[in-house]
Amino acid sequence: MKRLCWVIAGWLLISALAQAEDAFSWLQKMNQASRSLSFSGIFVYQSQGRTESSRIARLIDGAGEHERLETLEGTPREVIRFNEDVRCYLPAEKLIVLDRAILARQPGRLVSKAAALGEIYDAKLTGSGRIAGRDARIVNLTPRDEWRYGHELWIDAATGLLLKARLLTGDAGLVEQFSFMEMAPGADFDHEQLRARSSPTDAWRVINAAGESVSPEEIPWVFRKLPAGFKQVSLVRRKLHADGAAAIHAAFSDGLANVSVFIEPTSGRSSQNMPHSTGAVGIYRRLAGSYQVTAMGEVPVAALKRVAEGVEQRRK
Amino acid sequence: MKNERLSAWVDGEADEQDGASVMRELAGEASVRQDCELFWLIGDALRSPQQTGLGVDLTARIMDALESEPTVLAPRRQVLRTAPAGKDRWLPAAAAVAGVAVAAWMSFSLLAPARQEVARPMAVAAPVANDPKPVQLVVGGEQAYYMAHQASTIGAPIGGVAQYIRTVGDEQTGMR
Amino acid sequence: MSDREIDQQLVERVQRGDKQAFGLLVSKYQRKLVRLLSRMIRDPAEVEDVAQEAFIKAYRALPNFRGESAFYTWLYRIGVNTAKNYLVSQGRRAPTSTEVEAEDAEQYESGELLRDNDTPERLMQTRQIGETVNAAMQALPEELRTAIVLREIEGLSYDEIASMMDCPIGTVRSRIFRAREAIAERLRPMLDVAPDKRW
Numbered sequence: 244m245k246r247l248c249w250v251i252a253g254w255l256l257i258s259a260l261a262q263a264e265d266a267f268s269w270l271q272k273m274n275q276a277s278r279s280l281s282f283s284g285i286f287v288y289q290s291q292g293r294t295e296s297s298r299i300a301r302l303i304d305g306a307g308e309h310e311r312l313e314t315l316e317g318t319p320r321e322v323i324r325f326n327e328d329v330r331c332y333l334p335a336e337k338l339i340v341l342d343r344a345i346l347a348r349q350p351g352r353l354v355s356k357a358a359a360l361g362e363i364y365d366a367k368l369t370g371s372g373r374i375a376g377r378d379a380r381i382v383n384l385t386p387r388d389e390w391r392y393g394h395e396l397w398i399d400a401a402t403g404l405l406l407k408a409r410l411l412t413g414d415a416g417l418v419e420q421f422s423f424m425e426m427a428p429g430a431d432f433d434h435e436q437l438r439a440r441s442s443p444t445d446a447w448r449v450i451n452a453a454g455e456s457v458s459p460e461e462i463p464w465v466f467r468k469l470p471a472g473f474k475q476v477s478l479v480r481r482k483l484h485a486d487g488a489a490a491i492h493a494a495f496s497d498g499l500a501n502v503s504v505f506i507e508p509t510s511g512r513s514s515q516n517m518p519h520s521t522g523a524v525g526i527y528r529r530l531a532g533s534y535q536v537t538a539m540g541e542v543p544v545a546a547l548k549r550v551a552e553g554v555e556q557r558r559k
Numbered sequence: 560m561k562n563e564r565l566s567a568w569v570d571g572e573a574d575e576q577d578g579a580s581v582m583r584e585l586a587g588e589a590s591v592r593q594d595c596e597l598f599w600l601i602g603d604a605l606r607s608p609q610q611t612g613l614g615v616d617l618t619a620r621i622m623d624a625l626e627s628e629p630t631v632l633a634p635r636r637q638v639l640r641t642a643p644a645g646k647d648r649w650l651p652a653a654a655a656v657a658g659v660a661v662a663a664w665m666s667f668s669l670l671a672p673a674r675q676e677v678a679r680p681m682a683v684a685a686p687v688a689n690d691p692k693p694v695q696l697v698v699g700g701e702q703a704y705y706m707a708h709q710a711s712t713i714g715a716p717i718g719g720v721a722q723y724i725r726t727v728g729d730e731q732t733g734m735r
Numbered sequence: 736m737s738d739r740e741i742d743q744q745l746v747e748r749v750q751r752g753d754k755q756a757f758g759l760l761v762s763k764y765q766r767k768l769v770r771l772l773s774r775m776i777r778d779p780a781e782v783e784d785v786a787q788e789a790f791i792k793a794y795r796a797l798p799n800f801r802g803e804s805a806f807y808t809w810l811y812r813i814g815v816n817t818a819k820n821y822l823v824s825q826g827r828r829a830p831t832s833t834e835v836e837a838e839d840a841e842q843y844e845s846g847e848l849l850r851d852n853d854t855p856e857r858l859m860q861t862r863q864i865g866e867t868v869n870a871a872m873q874a875l876p877e878e879l880r881t882a883i884v885l886r887e888i889e890g891l892s893y894d895e896i897a898s899m900m901d902c903p904i905g906t907v908r909s910r911i912f913r914a915r916e917a918i919a920e921r922l923r924p925m926l927d928v929a930p931d932k933r934w
Contacts, residue, residue: 277718288724297724305869306605306884312720314727322723325884328899329710329720331727341899344710396716408717419725421717434606434888449898452706477711483703494711501715503708524705524725539708541715566912570886571738572893578736582744586755596762597919597926603766604868605887612769614860617783618761621790625754628794 266366266382269398276403279303281430284375285315290419290523300437302430311437323439332441339443343453360498363387363472364394372397374406375423384499390470390546391500392418402428410523410541418541419523454481454492462491464506468553470546472497483507495550502540502550509535527551562594569598702726742806749797757797761790764807768814775818779857789817863925871918882907883914 283300295316302309307326314320321332324344331340360366364384372379379397386393393415397407406426410418457480466475473495480489483505490507509530527547528537531554538551561584567573568581584591596618604613705726715722736744742763748756765786772782772789793813800809822828872880878900885896893911897904 273716286721290725295724297721299721301719305872306880306888308719309888310720312723312727314724320727322720322727323889324720325889326881328881328885329723331706331723333727340706342706342710394716405716421721421724435890437888438890451898452703452710454707481707483707492707492711494708496712499716501708501712503704503711505704505707524708526704537704539704541712562916563909563912566915567893567908568736568741570893570911571736571741572908573736575736578741578744582748585759586748586753592755592759592762594919595759597922598915599763600766600864600922600926601868601915601918602887604864605872605883607766607770612766612773612857612861613864614857614862615766615769615783615786617765617769617787617790618758621761621787622754622758624787624791625757625794628791 265368266384267361269368269380269382269403270360270366270396272403273396273398273405276399277405280402280404280428282402282404282426282428283432283436284423284426286421286423288419288421289417296424300432302432302434302437304430309434309437311439313440319440321439321441323437330439332439332443334441337443337447339447339449341449341451341453359472360384363391363497364499369395371400375426377401377406377426379406386413388471389413389543390549391497391542394499399426399428404428412543452481454479454489457491462506463557464491464493465555465557466493466495466504466550466553467555468549469495469502470497470542470549473500473502473550500540500542502538502542502547504550504554505535505537505539506531506554507535507537509533532556561591565591565595566598569595569602739805743802746797746800746802746806749794750800757794760806764810765790767807768810771811771814772818775815776822781821785818785821786814788821789814792817864922867921867925868918871921875914875917879910879914879917882910883918886911 281300281302281304283298285296285298287294287296289295295314297315298313300311308324310322310324312322318334320334321330323330323332327343329342329344331338331342333340364386367383367385368380369383370381372381374397378400380400382394382396382398384394384396393411393413395407395409395411396405398404399406404426405421407420407422409420412418457478459475459478462478474497475493476496477492477494479492481492482489484507488508490505493504493506495502495504523541524539525542525544525547526537526539527544527550528535529551530536536551536554538547540547540550564573564577565581565584568578573581581591585595600613607613709723709726712718712722742760745756745760749760768789769782769786772785773779776782776785789810793810796813800806872883875883881900882896885891885899886893891899893904893907896907896911900907900910
């Protein structure tokens with residue numbers, strides 16, 4: 244009887260491992276697809292009772308990645324990306340925002356090592372489903388601690404493209420969801436479809452929001468309380484207010500979740516400690532001497548609080 | 560340099576004088592014509608991801624066929640010279656109005672009030688011609704942070720521009 | 736001088752009897768026209784014949800071209816009509832007007848792209864050109880690649896590119912030119928024009 248128990252336990256362990264391995268091989272496939280496949284489609288974004296559909300096209304060619312997002316409700320707002328260069332066209336504000344994203348050309352957009360991700364998330368291939376007329380495999384990533392949300396990812400069985408992504412709280416509450424209604428893999432469209440359709444007039448303003456990189460030694464701050472698995476992915480100095488000094492913006496990622504920390508002189512601005520969140524993106528703000536620290540990200544507010552409180556001035 | 564001038568001309572970026580020289584060279588030198596064709600071909604190749612039809616070259620064949628055609632002659636008339644349709648559309652207003660050739664690069668802050676908008680003109684100092692409205696940024700003025708955060712979300716499963724929907728979405732930009 | 740002004744200048748030259756200027760318009764727009772026609776006619780040899788016919792019609796009609804619309808918009812209409820007439824003459828159904836004309840010729844000629852219906856030798860040439868351009872792009876220094884992509888693919892003006900790349904406009908001009916030269920260098924041997932093909 245005892246032996247049988249061992250056998251069953253062993254079998255359970257092996258099948259759990261196999262399950263995780265399956266899950267990771269799908270994640271790798273998804274990761275690969277996200278870096279190499281062109282597609283176009285329409286997706287619906289849902290968060291806190293808000294629903295919005297958008298058209299998206301991504302083209303990958305010899306020059307790199309080209310992307311265009313266009314909202315389908317209200318006045319069309321567009322986001323255009325060529326590799327790191329991002330342009331947001333906001334007609335209501337008559338505004339074009341230029342920025343440099345750090346997401347492109349990074350090896351392993353999702354995560355470089357499955358093992359590292361496995362330490363912080365429990366990954367399981369939980370089933371199959373059908374969405375946007377396509378067969379999908381469903382991978383669930385459950386966090387092993389309370390510092391991040393869970394993910395339910397629907398991955399296209401044929402191509403590895405992500406068809407649906409649900410961000411879930413510990414009790415399976417939905418934080419946000421991206422869900423494709425239409426998905427056409429391949430570059431069945433022309434470059435001209437990736438161009439901005441907005442017709443800005445002279446009254447539009449162009450804002451360059453891109454920051455300049457700084458090295459960790461250049462800043463007098465250290466980040467002491469990052470939850471396990473979070474690594475710094477960028478450190479820039481950027482101006483967030485016309486009248487204020489530049490802020491330090493540090494970005495961290497655990498491979499799936501992202502946290503930004505902004506540190507700037509208060510310069511008389513009132514600062515609130517009130518944590519809150521808009522959709523999936525939470526925000527927590529505190530004062531550190533004459534500086535304001537803002538932590539922001541798609542993680543529970545408790546994690547933001549921890550990160551913000553861990554920001555300390557380096558001792559000389 | 561001759562070919563650099565040609566390259567700018569191909570882009571519609573040569574001034575009148577350079578344009579006139581390019582036209583003369585195109586008329587007189589086969590090698591300039593070939594370079595020009597090559598530049599156009601490169602543009603088509605870059606714009607056409609599936610590359611269909613790139614190998615087509617009908618020019619010689621059509622020019623042969625035109626040998627027997629009578630030469631076209633049209634009476635000279637005043638032709639419409641319209642402003643470029645879209646290219647200069649979003650030159651900063653100041654540069655356009657002041658006739659400044661180099662776009663003065665305005666480094667605005669997202670939360671800039673109207674009067675403080677001209678922060679650091681980089682190339683040429685140009686006065687603000689219009690009186691742009693202050694930017695209404697929502698989410699309690701947090702949008703600058705959201706934008707910056709969104710640009711740094713390297714890991715998210717839904718990568719690339721899709722996640723910008725969180726920032727440029729209907730409610731965020733007050734479209735409803 | 737904008738792109739449209741360039742075309743207008745070439746048109747005026749043709750109108751003054753300069754056939755060569757028409758050759759430049761053919762070089763510039765032939766691929767775009769062929770791609771448009773390929774959506775109406777499947778056979779690649781037929782597409783080329785119809786394209787040739789359309790260009791010749793355009794040449795004949797050019798004295799009446801007044802520059803109210805862009806040259807390509809005008810050529811596009813001639814191309815669509817020539818293709819429709821051709822299909823009708825072959826007893827085939829021409830696409831309904833909404834299928835083709837709903838698109839704004841100047842906006843974008845998108846939609847479904849044709850697949851593998853080049854003639855075999857064209858297909859070979861097409862593939863070689865595509866591969867050569869891609870390889871050349873990959874070998875370009877970053878700032879040259881970005882500059883040419885922003886120009887050719889994203890369609891930005893030199894002013895806009897200068898803003899984005901945070902450099903003077905003269906640098907943009909020179910980067911784009913250097914990118915083109917580097918790519919052209921690799922294409923020239925492939926496209927070495929035979930003497931009988933010169934015009």
